[in-house]
Amino acid sequence: xxxxxxxNLHAEVxxxxxxxxxxxxxxxxxxxxxxxxxxxxxxxxAHVLAGKPGxxxxxxxxxLDGEDLLAIEPxxxxxxxxxxxxxYPLEIPGVATMTFLRTALNAQxxxxxxxxxxxxxxxxxxxxxxxxxGIEQDMLRRGxxxxxxxxxxxxxxxxxxxxxxxxxxxxDETDSGLDIDALKVVAEGVNRLRSPERAFxxxxxxxxxxxxxVPDIVHVLSRGRIVRTGGxxxxxxxEAKGYAQYQEEMA
Amino acid sequence: xxxxxxxxxxxAAEEQLAANWQQAKSGLPGPVLLRATAFERFAKAGLPHRxxxxxxxxxxxxxxxxxxxxxxxxxxxxxxxxxxxxxxxASIEARRIVLVDGAFMPExxxxxxxEAGLTIGSLAQALAQxxxxxxxxLGTIVPxxxxxxxxxxxxxxxxxVIRVAPGVSLARPIGxxxxxxxxxxxxxxxxxxxxxxxxxxAMLLESHExxxxxxDQVNTAxxxxxxxxxxxxxxxxxxxxxxxxxxSSLMAAIGAHARFxxxxxxxxxxxxxxxxxxxxxxxGTVAGVRGASLLKGREHADTTxxxxxxxxxxxxxxxxxxxxxxxxxxxxxxxxxxxxxxxKTDAKMAAHALLLSEEAEADSKPELEIYxxxxxxxxxxTTGALDDNLLFYLKARGIPTKEAEALLIQAFIGEAVExxxxxxxxxxxxxxxxxxxxxxx
Numbered sequence: 001x002x003x004x005x006x007x008n009l010h011a012e013v014x015x016x017x018x019x020x021x022x023x024x025x026x027x028x029x030x031x032x033x034x035x036x037x038x039x040x041x042x043x044x045x046a047h048v049l050a051g052k053p054g055x056x057x058x059x060x061x062x063x064l065d066g067e068d069l070l071a072i073e074p075x076x077x078x079x080x081x082x083x084x085x086x087x088y089p090l091e092i093p094g095v096a097t098m099t100f101l102r103t104a105l106n107a108q109x110x111x112x113x114x115x116x117x118x119x120x121x122x123x124x125x126x127x128x129x130x131x132x133x134g135i136e137q138d139m140l141r142r143g144x145x146x147x148x149x150x151x152x153x154x155x156x157x158x159x160x161x162x163x164x165x166x167x168x169x170x171x172d173e174t175d176s177g178l179d180i181d182a183l184k185v186v187a188e189g190v191n192r193l194r195s196p197e198r199a200f201x202x203x204x205x206x207x208x209x210x211x212x213x214v215p216d217i218v219h220v221l222s223r224g225r226i227v228r229t230g231g232x233x234x235x236x237x238x239e240a241k242g243y244a245q246y247q248e249e250m251a
Numbered sequence: 252x253x254x255x256x257x258x259x260x261x262x263a264a265e266e267q268l269a270a271n272w273q274q275a276k277s278g279l280p281g282p283v284l285l286r287a288t289a290f291e292r293f294a295k296a297g298l299p300h301r302x303x304x305x306x307x308x309x310x311x312x313x314x315x316x317x318x319x320x321x322x323x324x325x326x327x328x329x330x331x332x333x334x335x336x337x338x339x340x341a342s343i344e345a346r347r348i349v350l351v352d353g354a355f356m357p358e359x360x361x362x363x364x365x366e367a368g369l370t371i372g373s374l375a376q377a378l379a380q381x382x383x384x385x386x387x388x389l390g391t392i393v394p395x396x397x398x399x400x401x402x403x404x405x406x407x408x409x410x411x412v413i414r415v416a417p418g419v420s421l422a423r424p425i426g427x428x429x430x431x432x433x434x435x436x437x438x439x440x441x442x443x444x445x446x447x448x449x450x451x452x453a454m455l456l457e458s459h460e461x462x463x464x465x466x467d468q469v470n471t472a473x474x475x476x477x478x479x480x481x482x483x484x485x486x487x488x489x490x491x492x493x494x495x496x497x498x499s500s501l502m503a504a505i506g507a508h509a510r511f512x513x514x515x516x517x518x519x520x521x522x523x524x525x526x527x528x529x530x531x532x533x534x535g536t537v538a539g540v541r542g543a544s545l546l547k548g549r550e551h552a553d554t555t556x557x558x559x560x561x562x563x564x565x566x567x568x569x570x571x572x573x574x575x576x577x578x579x580x581x582x583x584x585x586x587x588x589x590x591x592x593x594x595k596t597d598a599k600m601a602a603h604a605l606l607l608s609e610e611a612e613a614d615s616k617p618e619l620e621i622y623x624x625x626x627x628x629x630x631x632x633t634t635g636a637l638d639d640n641l642l643f644y645l646k647a648r649g650i651p652t653k654e655a656e657a658l659l660i661q662a663f664i665g666e667a668v669e670x671x672x673x674x675x676x677x678x679x680x681x682x683x684x685x686x687x688x689x690x691x692x
Contacts, residue, residue: 050647053639078649090644094662100648103658108649143662160648 001066003028003199004168009060010224011048018044020224021060026168029196033210033235034203036221037243042203043087045221046172049201050084051077064168078104079111083166087173089153092144097156100144101126101163108164129162133189151182158189169193170201175209187212207239222246265297267318271438272405275321279406281378282386289390289404296398303398308582308614309524309553311399314496319468321406322437325351329432333359337428337458339488342679345426345456346371348411352432352467353439355409368416368451371425374442375409385412388444392474393502393528400500400526403472407442410472413455417448417478424454424484424673429471431492433462439494441471449478449506454673455485459499459520461492469494472502479506479533484514484672488680491519498524507533507562514671515542515571516680517552518687524553531593533562541670542571543680545687546579546611553582556600560588564595571602572667574660575611576691583613587628588620596623600630605637605663607656657688 004026011019018041026032036042048055049062051074062069069077092100106116117125130140133155145153154174161169171190175183190200190213202213210218210232218234219226220243227246228234261269272290279286298315299306325333333351340347348371349359355373362371377385390404411427429441447453459471477483489497497520505511515525529540544552554571573581583602604613617630637659645655664684671677 050643052643052647073652074643074646075649075651075655078647084647086644086647090641092641092644092659092662094665095658100645100658103654104645104648104650107651107654111649164649 002026003065004201005063007061007063009045009048009062010058011044012056012058013044013054018224019048022221022224022226024219024226026199026201028167028199030217031194031200031202031213031215033215033218034201034221035205035207035218035235035238037247038205040221041224042205042221043172046084046170046203049082049170050074075107076111078164078166079108081167083161083164083169085154085157085161085169085171085174087176089145089157091146091148093146095144097140097142097144098126101160104160105163125163129159132162132192133159134185135159150177151179151185154178154182154186155189158186162189162193167197168199168201170203172203173205174202175204175206183209184212207235210235220246262298262312262315264312264315264318268402269294271318271321275406279408280375281381282389285386285389286405289401292396292401293398293405299398305397305555305584308584309522309551311498314522315468319436319438319466321408322352322354322439322467324354325356325432326434329434330356330359332432332462333428333430336430336460337426339458339679339683340426340428340456342675343424343426343454343456343673345424347426347428349428349430350409350411350441351430352434352437353408353429353441355411366419366421368419369421370412370414372412373409374407374412374444377412385444388446388474389442392476392504393530395500395502395528397500397526399470399498399524400472403440403442403470403500406438406440406470407472408440410441410443412443413445415447415451415453418450419448420452421454424456427455427457429457429459429493431461431465431467431469431494433465433467433492436466436495437468439467439469439471443473445473445475447475447477447481447483450480451478452482455483456676457487458490459488459493459497460490461494463491465492465494467494469497471498472500475501475503477503477505477509477511480508481506482510484512486514486516486671486676487525489515489517489520489523489525493520493523496522499526501525501527501529503527503529505529505531505533505536505538507535509533509536511536511538512670512672513538513540515554516683517542517544517546518683520550520552522551524555526555528557530559531562531565531567534564536562536565538565538567539670540567540569541667543664543667544573544581545664545684546573546581547576547691548579549577550579551582554584555582556585558585558587558598559590560593560596560598561590563593565593566597568670569598569600570667570670572605572664573603573613574605574607574664575613576607578608578610580612580614583632584616585630586618586620587630589623589626589628591622594623594625596626596628598626598628602632603663604634605660606634607637657685660688661685
């Protein structure tokens with residue numbers, strides 16, 4: 001059984017049809033990239049997977065380990081091992097990053113019937129993960145993402161990913177707004193999490209992220225459908241030729 | 252053609268207040284003329300109603316169907332119930348001063364080992380003894396024509412008189428517990444006076460609480476004088492049992508180069524009106540005037556603030572937050588005035604309301620009156636629901652809806668509570684916020 005299986009997924013936002021029959025199978029241990037022109041539905045796919053309100057699924061199914069993902073709330077999806085790294089991580093003034101991380105981790109553990117993590121264990125895990133990502137202790141005490149640079153926000157997303165240990169990570173345009181150094185730090189953070197038990201769906205417009213997070217499989221999304229699937233060389237081809245041919249198909 | 256003809260027909264509550272006055276006036280301690288003048292002021296104006304601008308949103312004439320008889324001396328059972336009151340004071344290890352149904356209770360109060368330079372006494376006693384040092388101060392710290400205050404002056408029964416001598420720094424906060432026993436519905440009028448000398452340091456906490464169903468009509472007032480270079484924190488908690496109707500007035504005059512922090516915390520009381528009349532008399536004072544209300548059901552909380560900048564180069568921050576569930580209503584009326592000589596004033600006022608229900612209502616009326624030309628003043632007001640995108644972000648990390656909402660509400664309130672300098676009290680209040688959220692449907 002694949003870890004993630006998407007079958008003929010159709011979704012609308014405000015009555016606009018965005019996804020028009022997406023099919024995708026993601027096996028454990030694999031890294032899939034989804035590339036495509038602007039407006040092709042990449043971010044919509046990420047939001048539908050995570051369960052963002054306002055995204056209406058009109059047809060199709062999404063299964064995580066064979067279980068219907070669409071029937072459950074976003075927090076339950078997270079507890080089952082889904083993680084969405086946001087393109088634009090939000091700022092939450094007044095909620096310290098530490099509090100946020102501990103609340104999230106313990107909420108997930110509780111839902112899975114696991115005991116809450118003791119504070120010293122939790123602190124140790126955070127410190128360790130933060131160190132790898134170059135996140136200062138001071139940042140952890142501040143409000144979530146408040147006053148963080150674009151790069152710091154993305155590193156904070158990866159920190160959350162590392163702590164929550166999801167089985168399926170969906171990265172939505174994680175490279176947007178990052179300079180090359182920040183991109184490397186983030187990519188290294190992601191690569192450190194690669195494991196035979198975990199899969200990644202990396203959504204990106206540009207190939208450059210895939211130089212650092214090397215995918216096993218690359219898909220091209222256009223007009224709400226996956227129109228082509230290939231190996232990592234497909235990303236290089238897209239970089240060279242652009243998305244023009246896929247946009248022509250749209251016309 | 253007489254003036255009398257213009258006086259509107261009295262409501263039942265006004266009639267009863269007049270009857271209470273006739274009955275009680277000869278027995279009330281202290282300044283006969285001051286009381287009589289104040290009652291006249293009320294008799295002319297009547298209870299304030301919605302056409303009186305300052306009371307537009309809290310119509311006392313409509314809210315007071317009747318006026319309860321004046322509270323009598325608390326019986327043994329009432330005093331016994333007060334023993335466990337004031338739990339919020341434990342966190343700050345305050346010196347506990349207890350009033351039951353408006354009467355100062357020395358035997359329930361911690362009056363042992365007062366620091367040198369600190370005196371604490373009963374207002375009723377001071378008035379009965381004709382203590383000129385007290386009587387001469389009443390109504391003079393920040394004079395006001397407010398009708399609710401006039402009623403307080405006419406009927407004031409007891410209260411606390413606190414003096415802190417110049418240069419004295421109190422090691423322990425003073426915690427005033429105003430406990431309403433709920434024995435029988437009564438009118439409770441308390442008046443307190445706190446005179447903090449130059450260079451002194453004091454923290455004063457008031458907790459208004461009682462039997463949860465106490466149907467009292469409470470009218471409480473504090474006159475506070477903060478000397479030059481003094482540092483004073485005043486926190487008022489208005490909680491369940493503070494009365495079916497709770498009207499509170501603070502008159503505070505702040506000296507030069509002082510630090511003054513005011514905080515109003517309101518949770519669980521049915522109808523609350525907190526009015527603040529604050530005057531910055533001296534130069535270079537820094538003040539924070541803040542508050543947080545957590546309202547549900549049909550609760551109503553009105554904060555009406557007048558901050559007068561008289562001295563130059565004072566900084567004041569006024570921040571009020573309310574969280575509204577059910578059909579509750581919050582009111583914020585704030586006016587900052589800057590006198591012609593108060594150049595270099597830096598004042599910023601903000602009122603923020605978080606609506607958790609479609610039926611809740613928040614009214615906000617900030618005003619600035621500036622008569623100086625070199626100042627920085629501003630005000631802002633927001634009213635809105637919880638941010639759906641933030642909620643989704645939290646849920647996407649595995650946090651269930653109710654917990655995610657609680658986190659955001661705590662953060663919202665926390666921004667105001669952070670203005671309290673005492674960490675233990677901050678934590679105690681945030682625990683009350685957490686308990687309120689826990690009890691939320």
